[in-house]
Each structure stands twice: as structure tokens, then as C-alpha cells.
Amino acid sequence: MTATRSQTRPDTSARRPGDPRTARTRALSERERPLWMLLPGGVLMLVVIVVPLLVGVYIAMLDLDQYTLRQWFSAPFVGLANFAEAFTDSPLLHSIWISVSLSVLVTAVTVPIGVAAAISTQNRFPGRGLVRSVYLIPYVLPAFVVGTFFRTMLQPQGVVNTVFGTDVLWLNGSASYWALAGVMVWTSWPFVYLLSLAGLQAVDNEVHEAAALDGVTWWAKLRYIVFPYLRGPLSLAVIISILHNINNFTLPFVLFGIPLPSSVEVMPVLTYIASFQSFRFGLSAAMAICSLVIVAIPLFVYLRAVRLDTGDDAGPTRKQRRADLATLTAPAAADLEGARA
Amino acid sequence: MSAHGTPFAGSTRTRPTATLTESITAPGRRPGRRPYDTDVTRLLPRWLLVVVIAVIIAFIAAPVLYILFGSVNSDVAVARGEYFPSEFTLANYVAIWDTVALGQGLVNSILTAGAVAVASAALAVSTAYVLVRFRFLGRLTILRGLLALQSIPGTLLLLPVFVVFANIASATGVQVIGTRWGLFVTYLTFALPFSTWVMVTYLRGLPKELEEAARIDGASSGRILRSVVLPLSWPGIVVSAIFAFLLGWNDVLFSTIMTTPNTRTVAVVLQVLGTAQEGGAVPIYGQMMAASIVCAVPVVALYLVFQRYLVGGLTAGSVK
Numbered sequence: 264m265t266a267t268r269s270q271t272r273p274d275t276s277a278r279r280p281g282d283p284r285t286a287r288t289r290a291l292s293e294r295e296r297p298l299w300m301l302l303p304g305g306v307l308m309l310v311v312i313v314v315p316l317l318v319g320v321y322i323a324m325l326d327l328d329q330y331t332l333r334q335w336f337s338a339p340f341v342g343l344a345n346f347a348e349a350f351t352d353s354p355l356l357h358s359i360w361i362s363v364s365l366s367v368l369v370t371a372v373t374v375p376i377g378v379a380a381a382i383s384t385q386n387r388f389p390g391r392g393l394v395r396s397v398y399l400i401p402y403v404l405p406a407f408v409v410g411t412f413f414r415t416m417l418q419p420q421g422v423v424n425t426v427f428g429t430d431v432l433w434l435n436g437s438a439s440y441w442a443l444a445g446v447m448v449w450t451s452w453p454f455v456y457l458l459s460l461a462g463l464q465a466v467d468n469e470v471h472e473a474a475a476l477d478g479v480t481w482w483a484k485l486r487y488i489v490f491p492y493l494r495g496p497l498s499l500a501v502i503i504s505i506l507h508n509i510n511n512f513t514l515p516f517v518l519f520g521i522p523l524p525s526s527v528e529v530m531p532v533l534t535y536i537a538s539f540q541s542f543r544f545g546l547s548a549a550m551a552i553c554s555l556v557i558v559a560i561p562l563f564v565y566l567r568a569v570r571l572d573t574g575d576d577a578g579p580t581r582k583q584r585r586a587d588l589a590t591l592t593a594p595a596a597a598d599l600e601g602a603r604a
Numbered sequence: 605m606s607a608h609g610t611p612f613a614g615s616t617r618t619r620p621t622a623t624l625t626e627s628i629t630a631p632g633r634r635p636g637r638r639p640y641d642t643d644v645t646r647l648l649p650r651w652l653l654v655v656v657i658a659v660i661i662a663f664i665a666a667p668v669l670y671i672l673f674g675s676v677n678s679d680v681a682v683a684r685g686e687y688f689p690s691e692f693t694l695a696n697y698v699a700i701w702d703t704v705a706l707g708q709g710l711v712n713s714i715l716t717a718g719a720v721a722v723a724s725a726a727l728a729v730s731t732a733y734v735l736v737r738f739r740f741l742g743r744l745t746i747l748r749g750l751l752a753l754q755s756i757p758g759t760l761l762l763l764p765v766f767v768v769f770a771n772i773a774s775a776t777g778v779q780v781i782g783t784r785w786g787l788f789v790t791y792l793t794f795a796l797p798f799s800t801w802v803m804v805t806y807l808r809g810l811p812k813e814l815e816e817a818a819r820i821d822g823a824s825s826g827r828i829l830r831s832v833v834l835p836l837s838w839p840g841i842v843v844s845a846i847f848a849f850l851l852g853w854n855d856v857l858f859s860t861i862m863t864t865p866n867t868r869t870v871a872v873v874l875q876v877l878g879t880a881q882e883g884g885a886v887p888i889y890g891q892m893m894a895a896s897i898v899c900a901v902p903v904v905a906l907y908l909v910f911q912r913y914l915v916g917g918l919t920a921g922s923v924k
Binding site: 300301304307312315322383385399400401413489509516538552 | 889900
């Protein structure tokens with residue numbers, strides 16, 4: 264721990280000879296803060312994310328189309344006219360309603376499925392590992408693959424109508440809303456399952472024993488003992504699911520193709536069509552900014568809820584560690600989710 | 605679960621994995637009336653457990669088996685809505701390579717997504733290391749920013765990136781749109797925050813003591829990162845690389861706009877296959893199913909190989 268000891272070591276070559284003594288008064292690991300290591304990643308993120316974001320905001324105030332695209336900075340500046348048009352003269356409000364309602368609906372359906380799945384694999388049984396792997400299959404399949412095969416299944420003469428003996432046009436008209444909701448539920452419930460698993464792991468054995476001593480029924484145990492443990496992870500799961508469902512472009516795009524039936528005209532696809540089908544770039548950028556505002560609401564809740572600092576110096580209490588488990592798991596699982604969207 | 609040696613735990617347990625403590629304490633009690641149900645941690649009665657698992661697995665398996673069956677069925681039979689193939693054929697797997705440029709798509713996807721994986725994982729390690737181990741002004745803002753960036757709608761960035769690239773081309777004559785490089789840079793916008801966050805969560809779980817020991821021995825931060833942190837964080841690096849890879853592999857939004865027929869990723873090739881058949885008279889659903897499976901196989905293989913890291917490693921490992 265002392266200077267003499269470290270000087271007797273031969274392998275301290277990395278330390279400069281004139282290392283100032285005063286530096287040692289700071290905490291050891293704080294002695295040298297290599298902030299330059301942030302530079303490569305930080306600068307790149309700045310260039311590839313922040314710059315396009317600012318450009319996007321500027322484009323939203325331009326009357327930009329395919330003719331002015333190459334000299335976009337000389338396109339006519341129209342201020343907030345694009346936003347006005349988006350709200351009054353485009354299907355934006357309709358799309359916001361579709362996106363938000365779909366997202367809330369799908370999240371509400373996935374929560375019970377995910378919780379049931381997590382509870383079903385909590386206790387050991389032969390083949391549990393296999394079941395857990397199978398549970399994640401809908402989640403790891405690429406969204407464009409899922410969209411492709413559901414599109415085939417939902418054809419008018421497809422297997423869904425054949426098996427159920429129905430005659431529904433799933434890919435056109437009003438039924439398409441339910442088709443999209445169903446497929447989104449199919450692919451996204453394992454995310455709730457993953458977070459619920461983390462919550463279940465926090466239930467102490469003592470609690471199980473106390474419940475067994477009191478002779479509670481399985482349902483009472485779930486309702487009054489296990490579910491309260493899931494409240495934290497589940498609220499996180501709900502927020503993140505809503506966020507990612509709103510942003511989902513791939514599934515509606517692949518499932519229905521362009522043009523979308525009006526009943527599933529979700530925000531991301533509407534923005535896409537405005538850009539690359541109608542070539543109204545300014546209008547499209549304005550729509551994208553509106554969708555960012557919608558997304559910002561759950562995002563804000565999420566950022567407030569998540570604990571960024573684990574505070575390991577203070578020695579986390581057991582309760583804190585549990586909370587950490589939830590927060591640490593969530594973004595990781597969210598990554599998987601994000602990687603799909 | 606093996607920690608409980610309480611007398612009422614597992615006394616009549618029938619599963620063969622009962623621990624020593626359990627078998628010692630077991631003789632104290634006579635078997636109860638519910639022979640399967642005395643594990644205190646059990647959450648569901650056995651019958652309900654079987655029902656739940658069976659229902660969920662059926663829910664998953666019905667569509668998954670459908671693509672497997674569809675891919676070995678004839679195009680016409682799939683179009684008729686047949687679930688089980690009346691005759692097995694592997695012709696679809698042979699035909700898809702000629703119907704569309706699936707091979708080229710696979711190569712493009714692997715090159716682009718692979719480069720994104722390597723680059724973002726490499727950059728993420730050092731960024732995450734500084735964010736986790738050192739305290740400085742703006743640190744929490746950066747962490748918050750990493751999370752927020754993951755939720756930015758792709759459609760918000762698509763257009764500006766497209767416009768910037770188009771202008772680079774007209775200003776310098778270097779064509780960016782349609783190249784793999786353009787796609788690579790675009791995917792980095794999403795992969796970098798992901799990978800960095802994954803590394804942050806991973807590095808948090810590593811004990812600080814090893815780094816402190818190295819520091820006492822006089823190692824610089826660069827040296828510590830290289831010789832202590834890096835060797836310990838391979839699982840995290842692998843996971844963040846995989847996430848970055850999947851991001852590129854699964855993307856449809858950017859690749860439909862920013863690729864030419866030569867640089868199309870496999871996701872776009874599958875879309876082309878899907879739309880190609882709608883104009884034509886002959887349905888090629890069987891081939892679509894086969895191509896879907898070809899697109900899914902690399903992802904599922906990655907998942908199976910690294911499953912422990914991807915699911916268990918990140919959740920369990922991060923709390924020690």
C-alpha cells in the first residue's frame with residue numbers, strides 16, 4: 264500500500280518516475296481520471312447522432328422535396344408551416360391514435376402472458392432449461408422474418424383462415440389492426456417474461472417458508488406475496504414496451520407493405536411514406552419530431568425511474584441491490600428489444 | 605433453493621435432486637396428502653404448471669412449426685393454406701438462391717453487421733470503463749443520454765442521415781448512399797449507445813479490487829484497461845457485439861432506403877422476394893418460408909451459442 268512497496272516491484276514501469284506525491288492524497292482509483300478514453304466513442308456519437316438530430320429539426324422547417332434535396336440548405340424556409348400541415352392536413356393525429364392505442368393494448372396483453380411464463384419456470388423441473396429457451400424464440404427471431412411468415416399465414420387463403428374456418432381479410436381493412444396487435448403480442452411478450460424473472464428471483468426463501476407455515480393457497484401466495492415483488496420490474500417493463508411498440512416500424516411495414524391499410528397506419532410508417540413515397544421531406548421531418556414528443560412522455564418516466572448509479576461505495580442494502588437487479592436487467596433486455604425494432 | 609434445510613421443506617419431495625440436508629430432515633415427517641406439492645418455493649400447483657407451459661409452448665410453436673413445414677412444402681400447397689405438407693421437398697431451399705440474390709444479401713448483411721459489431725464493441729469498452737469507474741461532471745447526463753438515445757425513433761434519424769449523405773455526395777463526389785460504408789455508419793448511430801450501455805451494466809458487476817491492486821502496482825489507466833479490465837470483460841464484450849450485430853441484421857428501415865441491389869442486406873432481399881411474387885402469377889410462399897429460415901438461422905444460432913451470456917450473464921452477473 265505504501266510507496267516503498269510499489270517501488271520495490273519491478274513491474275511498475277507504467278508509472279512515470281516523477282509521479283507527484285500530492286496526487287496520492289486523492290482516493291486511489293480517482294488519482295488519474297482518463298477522461299480522454301471517452302473521446303472516440305463520444306465524438307462518434309456526437310457526429311452520427313446529435314448532428315443528424317439537429318439537421319432533422321432544421322429540415323422540419325424547410326419546404327424540402329426531391330428537387331431541392333441536393334441543396335437542402337437553400338430550400339425555402341417555412342417556419343412551422345410543416346407542423347401546421349401535419350396536424351391539420353395529414354393523417355398524423357389518426358396515426359398517433361393508432362400507434363398509442365396499439366402500443367398500450369399490446370403491452371396490456373403481454374403483461375399477464377409474461378408473468379405467467381416467468382412463474383411457470385420459476386421452480387425447477389426436468390426440462391426447465393429447454394422450456395426457457397423455447398420461451399425466448401419469438402423474441403430472438405428477427406422482426407422481418409416474423410412479419411414475413413405471419414404475412415403468409417394471414418393471406419385470405421392462408422393457414423389462419425383455413426384452420427379456423429374463417430373468411431377474414433387480415434391484411435386489409437379493419438381486421439388488420441387486430442392482426443398487427445396479435446403479431447406484436449406474439450413477438451414482444453418474452454420481454455415482460457425476462458423482467459418478471461428478475462423480479463421473481465428477488466423473492467426470499469424466508470418469505471416462501473412463512474407463506475407455507477401460514478398455509479396459504481397458491482393463488483393467495485401469488486396475489487399477496489409474489490406479485491408485490493413484481494411491481495417494480497413490471498412497471499419498468501410496461502414503460503419500455505410502450506416505448507418500443509410505438510417505435511415499431513419493421514412489423515407493420517413487413518406485414519402489410521406499402522401502402523398500409525388505414526387502420527394500421529402507425530406513426531413510423533407514416534413518416535417513412537411522407538419521406539420516401541411522397542417526397543415531402545420537410546413534412547416528414549415535422550412528423551418525426553411530433554413522434555419524438557409522443558415517445559418523450561414514457562421516456563421521461565423511464566429515465567426518472569431507472570437508477571443510473573449503483574452507489575457501490577456506500578455498500579448497497581439488499582433492497583437497493585434488488586432495485587439494481589431490475590434496472591440492470593431492463594436496459595439489457597431493452598437492448599434485445601431495440602435490436603429488433 | 606438448496607439453502608433451506610428447514611424441517612418442513614421438501615419432506616415429501618419426489619424429485620430426485622433432493623439435497624443431503626433435505627434427506628436428513630425428511631424422515632421427521634410423514635408424507636402428506638399432496639405428494640407433489642410440498643416444496644415451499646412452489647408457485648403453482650402441478651396441474652396448472654403443466655397447463656400454463658403447454659399453452660405458452662403451443663402459442664409459440666404453432667407459427668414456428670408452420671414456417672418449418674412451409675419451407676419443405678410446395679409453393680402451391682402453402683398458398684392453399686396447408687399446415688402439414690402433403691409431400692416433403694427440399695426444392696425450396698435450392699430454388700431461393702436463384703429466385704433472388706439471397707447469397708449476396710447474406711454476404712452484405714454479414715459484412716455490414718459484423719463491422720458494426722466489432723467497431724461498436726471496441727469503442728464501447730473504453731467509454732463504459734470511464735463511465736463506470738470514474739466520477740466527473742456530466743457523467744449522469746451521459747448515462748441518461750445513452751438510455752434516451754436508444755429510444756429515439758429510427759424514422760427521426762433516417763431522413764437527416766439521408767440528406768447529409770446525399771449532400772456529401774454532391775459536395776465531394778463520394779457516393780455514400782447505397783454503399784456498405786454508409787449503412788455501417790448509420791447502424792453505428794444505434795449500436796454505439798446500445799453497446800456502451802451493455803458494457804456499463806457489465807463492468808459494474810466486476811469487482812473494483814483487481815483494478816485497485818493493479819493501480820497500486822503502478823499501472824496507468826490505459827494499462828489497467830488493457831491488462832485487467834479487457835481480459836475480464838469478454839462476456840460483456842461478446843454480448844454487446846452480438847446486440848450490435850443483431851441491430852444491423854434485423855434492420856429494415858434504413859436498408860430499404862440506403863442500399864442498391866448490389867448492397868442489399870438480407871432483410872431487404874426477403875422483402876423483395878415477398879413483393880416479387882405479388883406481381884407474378886405463381887405464388888412462391890414455400891420459397892419465402894425457406895428464405896425466412898435462412899435469414900433466421902444465424903440469429904438463432906448466435907442466441908443458442910451465447911444464450912448463457914445473453915440472458916443469464918447480464919442479469920445474474922451484474923449483481924454478483
